[in-house]
Amino acid sequence: MKKNVSPYERALYIVLVPVVLLIIFLNSGVLQRALPAASVNGQSYTVAAYDFYYFDYYNSFLEENEDKLDELGYDPDQSAGRQDYDGSMTWRDYFLQKGEEELAETAYFYDLSQKAGYQFSDTELLPIQKQLEKNQQAMDQYGLKEKNFYVSYYGRGMTKAIYEKQLERKVKAQAYKQYLVDHYQLTDEEWQGWQSSHQEEDYKAVNLKVITLEAGTDRETGKVGERQVEALKEKLTSLQQRYEDGESFASLQQAFSTDALGDESGDIENATRESLPEVLSSWCIDGQENCKAGDYYSVVEEDTGTAYFAVLTSFGGSGLKKQASMEIGKEKVEEALKEALEGDYAVNRNKAGMTLAAN
Amino acid sequence: MAKKKEKRPAFWQRTYSPKGQKGQGTKVTSPEDFGKTREEIEEEKQQKAKVTKHARIVSILIIIILVTAFFGRWVFAVMNNYYRTFFEVSADVPQALESVKGLDLTEDEQSQLLPLQEDWDYFTQSHLRDELEMTASDGTKLHAYLYKGTEDKTVVVLQQFGQDGTADFLPGSVLGGEDGCSILLLDARATGDSSGDYFSYGYLEQQDLADWLSYMDSVFGKQEYLIWGTGAGANTALFADEDGLLPDNVAGIVAESPYGSLDKLARENIMSWFTLTPFPFVNAIEFRLSISHAGFTQKDTNLSGVLSNTPQDIPVLFLTSSGDQYIQEEFTSEVYQGFSGEKALVEGTGSHGTVFREKEDDILDWIQEKTGF
Structure with a gap:
C-alpha cells in the first residue's frame, strides 16, 4: 500500500529544498560575478x-x-x-x-x-x-x-x-x-620658480652601480643584532674581494644583490643626495671631489642591516632640473587625478x- | 450459557474448496489467492520464497561491492596521497613529516643545539652563497648551493628526505668556517630547486652525486671531497660507494642514520606515524611504484641489497643515536654490520640529528685522522 506523505513533511520539503538551493546559489559566486556593484566613467x-x-x-x-x-x-x-x-x-x-x-x-x-x-x-x-x-x-x-x-x-x-x-x-x-x-615637461615658469627656492648644491647627481646585501636575523628573536651586522661586514668584504679578483660586477649583482637600490641591473642614473642612503651620498655626493669614475666603495648601514657595494660609473648632470621635474610632475598628476x-x-x-x- | 457468536471472517479469510465444498481446501489468506487451487498457492509461495532468497543474496552482494568500493577508494586515496608525498615529493611533505615521530627535539636538546645553530647562522650570514646548476647524466636539471672556501676541499652535503640545500648543516660552521673548506649543499632531485619527478631514496641520486663531483672538478679544479649524508642522503652516499661510482678524490664518507630497507622502515613505523596498517597501504604504494614510470621499484631502494658488493676504498663513519625514533638505531646497525669496507661507528644517546652535538670531538677527530679535513 502506498505510504502517505504527511502534510508537515511535504511542507518541509517545499520550504527546505528551495532554501538549500538558494544558499548554495548564493555561495557559488555566480551572482557576485554577474551583478554590478559600481560603475566608474560609464564602465x-x-x-x-x-x-x-x-x-x-x-x-x-x-x-x-x-x-x-x-x-x-x-x-x-x-x-x-x-x-x-x-x-x-x-x-x-x-x-x-x-x-x-x-x-x-x-x-x-x-x-x-x-x-x-x-x-x-x-x-x-x-x-x-x-x-x-x-x-x-x-x-x-x-x-x-x-x-x-x-x-x-x-x-x-x-x-x-x-x-x-x-x-x-x-x-x-x-x-x-x-x-x-x-x-613631465617643466614649463619655464615652473623651472624658474623651482630654482629660486632650491639650491643647486643640493642636487649634484652621480651614476652608480650598486649591489645591496641584507643582514640575516637572529634565529630566536628574528631581529638584526650585532652579530648579524658583523657577519654582514664579513660578507661584504668577501664580495669586494671577488670584485677585485676580476669577477664581473654584473655576475656578482645578479647572484647576490637584493636589488633594494637601483634597477634590476643595480644601475642608478642621476642619483641625488635625496635618492641615496646617507652612507652612500656622503661618499659620492659630499665627497665628489675625491672620487673619479671607476671608484668603488663598500659600506654597511648598521641601523638598517643593509650593506652596499657601489661602483661610480660617471658623474651625472645637475639633478636639480630632474628633481624639479619629478616633484612638480607628481603634484600635477595628483591634481589631475583629484x-x-x-x-x-x-x-x-x-x-x-x-x-x-x-x- | 449462550454460545458466543463467532465473528464472521472476511471473505479472504474463509476456507475455500475447489469443488465448492465448504470446510475443505487451502486456507485463503489474501484476496489475491481467491480463485486459486491449493497447488497453485503452494507453488506461488515457493516462487516468492525463491525470489526473497535471491533478493537477499543480491542485496548482500551489492552491499559487499559498495563497501569494497568505498573501502577500496579510501585505500586508493590514502595510498595515492602518500605515494605522491613520499615518492613524487608533493607540497604535502612538510605536513606529512609533522606526523613522523622522532623529528621533534626535546626542549633540552633544542637549547643544547642552539649554540651550534647560531654558529651555522653566522657562517651562512657571513659567506656569499653561490647557486649552481648542472644537468645530470639522465638529463635532469639539478641545483645546489655553494659556500666557496679557501682550500681545495669540499664537504658535499646530502640532506635527509624532506630537506633541501637550505636546511641546517651544523658541522659546516667548523668545517667551512674554521677549516676553510667549501660547503656544497645539494638539492636532491625533485627537491628544492632541482627538477625531477621522483625521489628514489638514493637509488637514482647516487649517479647525481657522482655527476656533481665530476662537475665540481671541471669547474673549480680537482678537489678533495668529504661526503656527509643524513638519512636518505647517507643511503645515497653508500649506494654510490657500493656501486663504484665515486672518484678516487673522495677522502671519506660520514653516513648519519642510514637504513638498510625503506620497506622495513615504512612497515615498522607506518602505524605509529600515520595510524595506518602496513597491509594494504605499504603494499599498495609499492605496487603503484612498480607500475609507474619512476625508473625504480621499492626493491631498488633497499641499501641492504647492495651491501654484499665490494665497496670502494673509502673510509666510512656511521653515526646513530639510541634515542632516535625516526630512523631507529637497529636500522643503522644493520647497515653498519653489513658494510664490509673500512668503517667506524659513533653512537649518541639523543634524538635524531643530535649526534654531532653530543659527539663532536669524536667525529671531528675521525674526520681529521682518516680524511685530512
Whole structure:
C-alpha cells in the first residue's frame, strides 16, 4: 500500500529544498560575478571585480599594520561594519572608501594609457608575475587550492581570471602614472620658480652601480643584532674581494644583490643626495671631489642591516632640473587625478550589488 | 450459557474448496489467492520464497561491492596521497613529516643545539652563497648551493628526505668556517630547486652525486671531497660507494642514520606515524611504484641489497643515536654490520640529528685522522 506523505513533511520539503538551493546559489559566486556593484566613467564593475580593490586594500592594510592593529582600534576577528573608525564611519566604510579610491585611480590611469596607446615594457609588467608567484607561495604554505585561495582572500565570486585581469589593470595604471611623473615637461615658469627656492648644491647627481646585501636575523628573536651586522661586514668584504679578483660586477649583482637600490641591473642614473642612503651620498655626493669614475666603495648601514657595494660609473648632470621635474610632475598628476575623481571618475555604487560586495 | 457468536471472517479469510465444498481446501489468506487451487498457492509461495532468497543474496552482494568500493577508494586515496608525498615529493611533505615521530627535539636538546645553530647562522650570514646548476647524466636539471672556501676541499652535503640545500648543516660552521673548506649543499632531485619527478631514496641520486663531483672538478679544479649524508642522503652516499661510482678524490664518507630497507622502515613505523596498517597501504604504494614510470621499484631502494658488493676504498663513519625514533638505531646497525669496507661507528644517546652535538670531538677527530679535513 502506498505510504502517505504527511502534510508537515511535504511542507518541509517545499520550504527546505528551495532554501538549500538558494544558499548554495548564493555561495557559488555566480551572482557576485554577474551583478554590478559600481560603475566608474560609464564602465561597470561586477561585485567580484569591486571586491578585488576592496580586499586588495584590506589585505595590504592588515599586512602593513599587523603589529599595531590594537593601537589603531581594529580587530580583524570582528566584523568591520561593527567597529567604529573615527566616529563618523565604521572600519568597513573606511575600507570601502579606500578600495573605491584605488578602483577609480586605476580606471583613470588605465584609460589614459589606453587612449595614449602606451606600450608597457616587461619591467613595468613584472609586478604582475611577482604578485602571482607570491600568491602561489601562500597557497603552498597554507595548503590551499587555487579556487579556495582567491575566494578566501578576495571574496566569494573571485576567480583567478578576474583577479589577474584587475591586477593587470592596476599594475598598468600605476606604471603609466609613474611614466607621467617621470616624463613631465617643466614649463619655464615652473623651472624658474623651482630654482629660486632650491639650491643647486643640493642636487649634484652621480651614476652608480650598486649591489645591496641584507643582514640575516637572529634565529630566536628574528631581529638584526650585532652579530648579524658583523657577519654582514664579513660578507661584504668577501664580495669586494671577488670584485677585485676580476669577477664581473654584473655576475656578482645578479647572484647576490637584493636589488633594494637601483634597477634590476643595480644601475642608478642621476642619483641625488635625496635618492641615496646617507652612507652612500656622503661618499659620492659630499665627497665628489675625491672620487673619479671607476671608484668603488663598500659600506654597511648598521641601523638598517643593509650593506652596499657601489661602483661610480660617471658623474651625472645637475639633478636639480630632474628633481624639479619629478616633484612638480607628481603634484600635477595628483591634481589631475583629484579632478577626475570628483568628476567623471567618481564611483557610482549599485545598491543591489553592494549588498553582496565586501563580504 | 449462550454460545458466543463467532465473528464472521472476511471473505479472504474463509476456507475455500475447489469443488465448492465448504470446510475443505487451502486456507485463503489474501484476496489475491481467491480463485486459486491449493497447488497453485503452494507453488506461488515457493516462487516468492525463491525470489526473497535471491533478493537477499543480491542485496548482500551489492552491499559487499559498495563497501569494497568505498573501502577500496579510501585505500586508493590514502595510498595515492602518500605515494605522491613520499615518492613524487608533493607540497604535502612538510605536513606529512609533522606526523613522523622522532623529528621533534626535546626542549633540552633544542637549547643544547642552539649554540651550534647560531654558529651555522653566522657562517651562512657571513659567506656569499653561490647557486649552481648542472644537468645530470639522465638529463635532469639539478641545483645546489655553494659556500666557496679557501682550500681545495669540499664537504658535499646530502640532506635527509624532506630537506633541501637550505636546511641546517651544523658541522659546516667548523668545517667551512674554521677549516676553510667549501660547503656544497645539494638539492636532491625533485627537491628544492632541482627538477625531477621522483625521489628514489638514493637509488637514482647516487649517479647525481657522482655527476656533481665530476662537475665540481671541471669547474673549480680537482678537489678533495668529504661526503656527509643524513638519512636518505647517507643511503645515497653508500649506494654510490657500493656501486663504484665515486672518484678516487673522495677522502671519506660520514653516513648519519642510514637504513638498510625503506620497506622495513615504512612497515615498522607506518602505524605509529600515520595510524595506518602496513597491509594494504605499504603494499599498495609499492605496487603503484612498480607500475609507474619512476625508473625504480621499492626493491631498488633497499641499501641492504647492495651491501654484499665490494665497496670502494673509502673510509666510512656511521653515526646513530639510541634515542632516535625516526630512523631507529637497529636500522643503522644493520647497515653498519653489513658494510664490509673500512668503517667506524659513533653512537649518541639523543634524538635524531643530535649526534654531532653530543659527539663532536669524536667525529671531528675521525674526520681529521682518516680524511685530512
